[in-house]
Amino acid sequence: MKELPHACRSAAVAVALAVAGSSAFGMTPPAAAHGRCYVSNGAKLPAASGGSVALCAAIERAAESLGKQAFTIRVDVGPRSMLTAYITLKDGRRLSPLRMAVMDSAIGKATLERFGAAVANHVAGATR
DSSP states (O other), X not given: OEEOOOEEEETTEEEEEEEOSOOOTTSSOOSEEEXXXXXXXXXXXXXXXXXXXXHHHHHHHHHGGGTTOOEEEEEEEETTTEEEEEEEETTSOBOOOEXXXXXXXXXXXXXXXXXXXXXXXHHHHHTO
């Protein structure tokens, strides 16, 4: 497993990003779809975060920097504030899952923005 740098917005919040080597794409049907973004278990997101709509919007904003590098993404919301992204590129390649966990607080809007940026960086790294 390859670990990415930690991003913290305060001492109370610790965010860890990791890229895992296994893929479970397709195991859970998406609960909410927004364009190229699908969210499973979006009801687990705190209402204050903006939910699955805000999650997909953050990913879309970050993806604007990629230009025409098309991809689809399914995000599974897991227990204990865990987000897992399964990304498929336009050419059909599936990237390693991207995981983010918030350790000391609930997922908020800033967390979703950081997750969107991590997704864009993950896609950009795979398409270089």
